[in-house]
Amino acid sequence: MVRTITVASGKGGTGKTTITANLGVALAQLGHDVTIVDADITMANLELILGMEGLPVTLQNVLAGEARIDEAIYVGPGGVKVVPAGVSLEGLRKANPEKLEDVLTQIMESTDILLLDAPAGLERSAVIAIAAAQELLLVVNPEISSITDGLKTKIVAERLGTKVLGVVVNRITTLGIEMAKNEIEAILEAKVIGLIPEDPEVRRAAAYGKPVVLRSPNSPAARAIVELANYIAGGAKKKVPAEVKEKKKEGALAKMLRIFRRR
Numbered sequence: 001m002v003r004t005i006t007v008a009s010g011k012g013g014t015g016k017t018t019i020t021a022n023l024g025v026a027l028a029q030l031g032h033d034v035t036i037v038d039a040d041i042t043m044a045n046l047e048l049i050l051g052m053e054g055l056p057v058t059l060q061n062v063l064a065g066e067a068r069i070d071e072a073i074y075v076g077p078g079g080v081k082v083v084p085a086g087v088s089l090e091g092l093r094k095a096n097p098e099k100l101e102d103v104l105t106q107i108m109e110s111t112d113i114l115l116l117d118a119p120a121g122l123e124r125s126a127v128i129a130i131a132a133a134q135e136l137l138l139v140v141n142p143e144i145s146s147i148t149d150g151l152k153t154k155i156v157a158e159r160l161g162t163k164v165l166g167v168v169v170n171r172i173t174t175l176g177i178e179m180a181k182n183e184i185e186a187i188l189e190a191k192v193i194g195l196i197p198e199d200p201e202v203r204r205a206a207a208y209g210k211p212v213v214l215r216s217p218n219s220p221a222a223r224a225i226v227e228l229a230n231y232i233a234g235g236a237k238k239k240v241p242a243e244v245k246e247k248k249k250e251g252a253l254a255k256m257l258r259i260f261r262r263r
């Protein structure tokens with residue numbers, strides 16, 4: 001069964017795109033077939049974090065009816081599949097965000113996990129991205145304004161029938177002035193499933209256009225994101241043992257023989 005998860009935040013700059021990109025790579029490294037869709041067609045930062053800028057066909061073209069979705073899917077770092085948003089203002093004008101749900105339905109035919117990087121806030125395109133997924137991953141920073149904004153996003157998601165998978169608290173410092181996990185859970189009435197520290201390696205990796213989980217896998221932020229990926233996916237993808245595959249083949253053959261014999 002395909003999982004669709006929108007990564008959203010209340011306000012901009014929480015690290016939502018950084019988390020989406022690295023989570024996608026970490027899940028792909030665990031053997032899952034993951035597609036990240038950058039639904040933030042006004043900002044399009046995902047491609048920069050993954051070092052995939054300047055690709056010829058993007059989500060903008062697909063939403064404008066100028067290209068098919070399969071033309072806008074690229075294989076990125078660590079084997080993660082990526083649909084970049086596109087950066088042209090002309091493309092942005094022509095794109096119809098209402099088409100997003102149809103586009104996602106098509107991608108779901110060929111992936112296990114679909115991660116959607118939603119625009120920050122609650123404008124129409126953000127709400128469309130939240131409504132389009134089954135699950136919501138809410139990214140906040142450990143400060144009250146970020147959490148109250150995140151609460152609005154969570155309430156909208158619940159009204160739209162999108163299940164809250166959990167909260168990721170990003171950019172935690174050791175200054176001791178931040179909100180604690182239990183306080184955040186009490187305000188948001190949701191489980192915190194990821195605690196990502198402030199880590200200079202994140203910015204460094206972004207500057208090199210390489211995901212931190214690949215560039216500095218031992219850095220604190222990378223380790224925390226891999227832990228989050230394991231939590232979300234329940235570990236590495238289980239390989240179907242060869243005998244089971246063989247049995248399945250026999251089953252199909254037996255079925256065909258039965259049909260032919262009936263004739």
Ligand SMILES: Nc1ncnc2c1ncn2[C@@H]1O[C@H](COP(=O)(O)OP(=O)(O)OP(=O)(O)O)[C@@H](O)[C@H]1O
Nearest residue numbers: 012013014015016017018120171197198199202203
């Ligand atoms: N854990 C972290 N440690 C250090 N820097 C971080 C961390 N997470 C994100 N950043 C930095 O914060 C900045 C904002 O991150 P990012 O672009 O992912 O935010 P965003 O929420 O997607 O923003 P927007 O929604 O406005 O596009 C980037 O410079 C990124 O490198």
